[in-house]
Amino acid sequence: MSETRLHHKFLTMAVVLLAGCAATPAVPPASAPATPVPPPSVLRGTGDLGLIIERATGSVQIVEHSGDSALGRVTGLGDLSHAAAVFSRDGRYAYVFGRDGGLTKIDLLTRVIVKRVIQAGNSIGGAISTDGRIVAAQNYEPGGVKLFDADTLELLSEVSTKDEATGTASKVVGLADLPGNRFAFSLFEAGAIWVMDASDPRAPKVTQYPNIGKQPYDGLGSMNGRYYIAGLYGEDGLALLDLWKPEQGVRRILNGYGRGADPLPVYKMPHLRGWAVSDGRAFFPAIGHNSVVVADTQTWKEVTQVPVAGQPVFAMVSPDGRRVWVNFAFPNNDTVQVIDVPTLAVVQTMKPCKGVLHFEFAPRGEEVWLSCRDENRVEVYDTQTFVRKTTLPADSPSGIFFTWRAARIGL
């Protein structure tokens, strides 16, 4: 590292520390995790808790969004360069899925690791069953889905995605929970959607929908559990399964939504998630285009494309349904834009910091937390006024996950 870059880094750290002193309690250093004997302060509600993935250090910060403060840090979670989390149905425990195949159960109250298993070679996420008793992990390597007991992390069963004819085990993407202890997921190489009924988690039943299109790269379950939609990397469209009418099978929607424009190089894979639906409209990040695609959820036809500042990564509807917040791939990952749902116009463009990787809303949407990886901080904004409320120092933050997800379908 050159002297100039070092100097810059120290300056950045000083700014971060100053910002932290002004508004938030100090975060305990990584070497001082929460003590195993719970202090009185751990007796508290869990509805306003959450965690911030610190991707470079394999740690998470435990935070709360009533006072917008950090409560502590848990270390030793392995490779979190791409990580996601789900929560136990009581909101006390987080299950963190790491890139290295690690699955770590954290107690948010006492801030300790309860259990950690290495369950695969390469994993990018998971889901939790409707009843909260089964944690499902989707794996790149060796492919497939594994089901674990949410209490003990005991392995209950494994569904292989290996094609016996070709010997290829498909990477699993877009795992989403569905009502009735079911899960839906997509097979990247096989171009398929599978729906798993895990009512008996030791003997799950799988229904396969083959030939859905080339290279599904992510999927979403709608918040009412009705639709599962996979984005296709290998073609210009999405694949939709109506779980209220499964006999109709999977159909293609928004075919050719990139029509007429030359696709740009793709710098970062966009994400799909169930909360990108509001007021009869679904919002999808286009791939290789600087636009958000808007579809009608009755007809699943394209309504319009909203031009935005870069290639969108996340397009998420705020819980009040009024606005869609969008972040972008490099080189526009210093920008966040806000789309007004009734007018479909961009009403706000912000440049909060460099490297906005992810954002998370408070459960009723009054504030949003933005992770600023390249500036080692998390910014909290008032969603009504777009005014910054506070700043929290964090080490290369990426995903931010709040416990209210435990009470939602499709997250």
Add this chain to the structure above:
Amino acid sequence: MSETRLHHKFLTMAVVLLAGCAATPAVPPASAPATPVPPPSVLRGTGDLGLIIERATGSVQIVEHSGDSALGRVTGLGDLSHAAAVFSRDGRYAYVFGRDGGLTKIDLLTRVIVKRVIQAGNSIGGAISTDGRIVAAQNYEPGGVKLFDADTLELLSEVSTKDEATGTASKVVGLADLPGNRFAFSLFEAGAIWVMDASDPRAPKVTQYPNIGKQPYDGLGSMNGRYYIAGLYGEDGLALLDLWKPEQGVRRILNGYGRGADPLPVYKMPHLRGWAVSDGRAFFPAIGHNSVVVADTQTWKEVTQVPVAGQPVFAMVSPDGRRVWVNFAFPNNDTVQVIDVPTLAVVQTMKPCKGVLHFEFAPRGEEVWLSCRDENRVEVYDTQTFVRKTTLPADSPSGIFFTWRAARIGL
């Protein structure tokens, strides 16, 4: 009480106690509330907690829906003959609104009353602001709305509904939270909807919508915060305010929905609530008719009326959006029916017990709790199979409220 009725009551109690022994831990008697010194067991998540109103004894039971058990009882809440509850944003505290104007803050973890104020002469409910800092109470006597600090229950301000010309203070009904720390409510005598911006809770600003129709009796805020709808007792229709287009004012919808049929005597006022919306359809209990009215949420025209077993009281969509559960007024309050949303057909009719006053879903909808007032118990059913999972003894149970409401708009 006659000997026969006494005998019947003892028999019922024996059955209840037996049922309780089999499946649930004993509920502490009313004389032994949770000790002020928290036992270790109170260190737990709050996402699966809730309470059951015991209407005849002025008590509430604290329950949890991961193991479907009772944790304890809190007494001394006054007249709970019509009561409702909201929750703090961290899920730890409940605010119970009693018929006698009492507002009681309960700590669900330590199971003690933190604070109790008598804030009016007659009240039927309240709401909590988006940011969780303001508790609003809607009052019958002396009318109006009062705003309280959620931490201390300090009175912050009061909005009077007294008409200076006539001297009449309207009863307030249908209070619902809206995004941006706003509230909407209806004035029974004045026939008006008011929207209050409580961003500054010591000086709230009110926008009045007069002449909305005769005798609004309840209201709902849609879960995305867009619509406020008041049911009209004095005429045959509902009043709708689109808060995304407030300049359009209030308009009448479903006018004459009881056309052609002779209205029956009304035994119990039905309730409206925001979760009666699914898949572009809104479900309303008809007044004085044995039907559930279905409206299209784009046009707000009537789609159909679903004939049901009695006069509906609550028509609530399960969190997975697939089904609408309905209970009924006397003499059909031993019955519960379930409507399938895509086909609008009644797919299940159950007679779980006498006096089904209310029901509440687990946050992701896998189970539902039914209060059986006349049989002193609460029944827990699997919503997929309609099989009873367990029974909990309770003293004249009415409302059941789970903490997941804290993370929702419009409840």
